Amino acid sequence: MSKFEPMKYRHIFFDLDHTLWDFKTNSLATLQELFVTYKLSRVFDDFDSFHEKYEKHNLRLWNLYRRGKVTRQALNFDRFYLPFSEAGFDDPVIAGQFGKDYLAISPTKTKLMPYTLELLNYLKAKYTLHIITNGFREVQERKLEMCGIRPYFNKVFISDLIGVQKPNIRFFEYAVKSTNARKKESLVVGDSLEVDIAGAQNYGLDHVFFNSKQISHEKKVMLEISSLKQLFDFL
Ligand SMILES: [Mg+2]
Missing domain, CATH: 3.40.50.1000 (HAD superfamily/HAD-like)
Incomplete structure (x- = not known):
């Protein structure tokens, strides 16, 4: 070398x-905001239990995306749809909207x-x-x-x-x-x-x-x- x-x-x-x-701070702030907007406390015990599930799927999906195994659309849908449905909230429309909002809001954060x-x-x-x-x-x-x-x-x-x-x-x-x-x-x-x-x-x-x-x-x-x-x- x-x-x-x-x-x-x-x-x-x-x-x-x-x-x-x-990324970490900006992403977390966005997810916390959306957790409130989408009233996800009705679905998850608290923000942390949502976030833990999200992180697990997000990491796995990014690895697949990096290797060309999933499309960016699937990545951005599944990383929300899967944690939601695991918690018993099976709603593809809301998950899709949540994903769109995440992509719209997180890049506006400036930390x-x-x-x-x-x-x-x-x-x-x-x-x-x-x-x-x-x-x-x-x-x-x-x-x-x-x-x-x-x-x-x-x-x-x-x-x-x-x-x-x-x-x-x-x-x-x-x-x-x-x-x-x-x-x-x-x-x-x-x-x-x-x-x-x-x-x-x-x-x-x-x-x-x-x-x-x-x-x-x-x-x-x-x-x-x-x-x-x-x-x-x-x-
Ligand atoms: Mg980096």
């Missing part, structure tokens, strides 16, 4: 969810990971910045606009538009080639070992693993941080 050398980088490719945009704005302000003078994200086009674009960070990025790469998802090397190849960056001048920053880091490694890009939850792992990574603040020292 090559060494982390800040002097050689010219392009930085940032993941969006959980790396810059605080960012700590130091995001400070870091982007610092980096923009030294590097060309891009976004590399798995997700739905209109959702990811809306997030970037609503939280005000779109202007920091030169290009935004969304799996939905490219047709393949990270960690597929074709995603990374497409992103690097579209920016006319050289591979050795490119750095990937992301929070997922399986998605961002594995993809960067397979395609041969330098990378930073943003391990905000400080999970323990055995993977060899080039650089690991637990706060974006640390990047001020490295870049």
Whole structure:
């Protein structure tokens, strides 16, 4: 593996969810809001019991979606329909509407990971910045606009538009080639070992693993941080 050398980088490719945009907080706020709107306390004991079921299905469905086993429509329907029906509330129409509302509301939430704005302000003078994200086009674009960070990025790469998802090397190849960056001048920053880091490694890009939850792992990574603040020292 090559060494982390800040002097050689010219392009930085940032993941969006959980790396810059605080997905967990924003998603939770949306689900709590919708839990009240849809009066789901009639169905579940409390918010947590709904959320637990939702997380289980959502995670499983995202893994299937990533491998092309389910469509995005099925993903967004089933992640609500299945927890609802497990709790005895079998209503495809309401589940479908809930899914639509979730996709409409969550990208309007604007909580960012700590130091995001400070870091982007610092980096923009030294590097060309891009976004590399798995997700739905209109959702990811809306997030970037609503939280005000779109202007920091030169290009935004969304799996939905490219047709393949990270960690597929074709995603990374497409992103690097579209920016006319050289591979050795490119750095990937992301929070997922399986998605961002594995993809960067397979395609041969330098990378930073943003391990905000400080999970323990055995993977060899080039650089690991637990706060974006640390990047001020490295870049
Ligand atoms: Mg992420």
